Amino acid sequence: MKALAAFWMRLLAFTLLVLIAGILLIEKHAPPKTGVGGDGPQSARTLGSVYAAPTQVKLVDVIPASLSGETNQDSEPFLAVQTANPQVMVASAFTPNPVSSSSNAPIYVSEDGGNSWILNAITPVPRMTCDITHAMPTGENHPRGDLHAGTLACAASITLDESESNDVSSSAVMNVQSTRSNVDQPFVRALAISKTDHIYVGVNDFNQPSGRTATVDVSVDGGVTYKSFSIEARNTAGQDGPSVRPAVAPDNTVYAAFFGWRKFNGTTATSDVVVVRDDAGGTGPHPFQALRDPSDKLPGRLVVKRTSIPWSNAPTLGQERIGSTLSIAVDPHNSSTVYVGWADHGRKGDIYTLHVRRSTDRGLTWSKADLPQTTISNATNIALAVANNGVVGLLYQQLSAGRWVTHVVQSHNGFVTAQDLILASVPADVPTQQFLPYLGDYDYLLSVENEFRGVFCANNAPDRANFPQGVSYQRAVDFSARTLTDGSGNPVAVSIDPFYFSVPVIP
């Protein structure tokens, strides 16, 4: 009996030993916990509860695994989501062609809702764009296409191309539909209306007469033809500010916001924040003249008059330059409600201060003061969007205690109450800027069904403490050592990367 008990004891001990050895072996051979290719919920499963995204936020470093050795300053991000199939998206940044200085500048493409991204060099610009924005309205019904882009080429003479791709996964270079020089900061918005892509490109067009440079290029035939309309009705300081931002509603209402520069002394622009509207998609006899200001009866409602906007083409807010951050968003189901956000000097001691205001009567009148909680000091890269349920989203980046903190704020009552999520909080002094802009002159936010999706740029150090909602990388990282690697285990320096995110819209 004793012998039998001893046998069972030995068997039990042996089984336990085998079990422990097995667990140790599995742990040793398990892949590093990088969250590669995972979305929010998958990351939660992959990484364990400690890294679970509490609100199912998805945050992905867009740089692909096969470019793990790159150290570019991939700043100034933008995002387009294909309307018919939101799994297909295009992102962009100041990312050079990774292999050639003469080949085409690339875009990032995702076909799985942002979990993974490839780099495809199909823009019409050599090596790297000097500005790129885009939209994918799918009026022409191409399953992976109808990408409309506005790009600037980095050359002695800066040239705007308005171009189209019918398949963003193919190697076909985008078809240039319109081109001209002497313009700045193209900003593309588009919507499919009656199976045709209506495209609106805000540009600062120095070819316009009398310095009334704020312009919207309109195409209602998928980019085959464009017409340019100056939307500035007043005298300027020789030109308007660089940012001209259109917003389109499905009922064919088109708004555009711009900085009407009235004085400029090299360091400060005295500027109106102007909003224009068109009720027929920019196709009527007097485009963008539906709103007039009561003060002078001229087209364009002056939301704010003669505010001081600092202009600095040098590192001023941390390592970032400042001077022209502006955003406008319209409620897709109620085009009477429109939000506008911008930055100016703000209070004494502030470098750059954000403001958000709202109109609920199609831009005729605006909130007299900033909406609650939207006067934000030392911040930039404002981006607004309105979801299907009327919730407004606000993306911005704030310099706070030596860190760049990226917020996405949502509210269903004009920011009286709001949900504020911090997506990233990263050191502001690392890496050293390679050029300006450091993070970008803009980032982007848009609404897709029950999500806010967007892009921003940040220090890419794989430190989970920097990303409170969770994060996943495609490029090779070692989270335990908080280092990037080149895929062969060699360390790679920290740089600026574009990050894609998705946040559920609050009910």
Next chain:
Amino acid sequence: MNSSLSFLAGILSTVLLVPSAARFLEGQNNQAALAKQSSIVFSGTVSQLGAVSFVGVPQSPQTIVVRVDSVLKKPAAVSLKKGDNVTVEVKDPSAFQPGAQATFYTEGWIFGSGVAVKELGHDFNAGGGVPAEGSPTGQPALGQMQKQISDQDLQDRIASSDLVVIGRITDVHRWTIPKSAAARYHVSEHSADWHEAVLQIKSILKGTKPKGNKMAVRFPLSRDVAWVNSPKFQKQQQGIFFLKKDQVSGDPTASIGGYQVDAYTSLKPGDWLPLSDEARVRSLLKN
């Protein structure tokens, strides 16, 4: 008889060896040209036909999957190593069978979880395996080719320059835009912030020496993305300057010491080299 035999042997050698030597040299030249064009060169073994190695690459009869045996040339940013699977869009799929070993000269195409490239050319590895050192596609040969490529780039730069000057910068100042050119200048994040450097000429390597011993060189000081890679000059900076007549700033002339002179620009990265490159530049100028 002996002399006849020697003569015959000489003829035979010429007939047999000269063409193969010529072919060898021609092959090397072709490979040098291919290597110059290629951004990624690797040796690998074909594993699949009509397939791709990762999601996001359009599959077609022209795409094959190749397992990397050795990487001979790639940019530092690209993560590619022995054992990786690469999608190659080949020119002639019928030329490849699974198991074939070749050196692929390619340009980058799509970068995702893996690398996809487009074939510019290929060499099947004789006897299989990785190309040996010293063979036309071995690593030392590639190194030699890359030096040739770098020299070729420099030669192209010399050819496209109006003047190549050895000299020293004696002054740098912001360029005041003249009224005649003011209409083309606007406030933009992409503004060049033109500056003018006065260059004291030590010697002219290419072009006709301008009047006087000094010349004006305009350059953008802006750190904007559009201009950051242009050379930025400082007082007392010496070197070799590759210059073009100014067709960018809006005013083709400058004033030095009260005289109107042609203005020049230096815009591209590499338009200035340190004096240590003088011998190399002079030697290329002789070619």
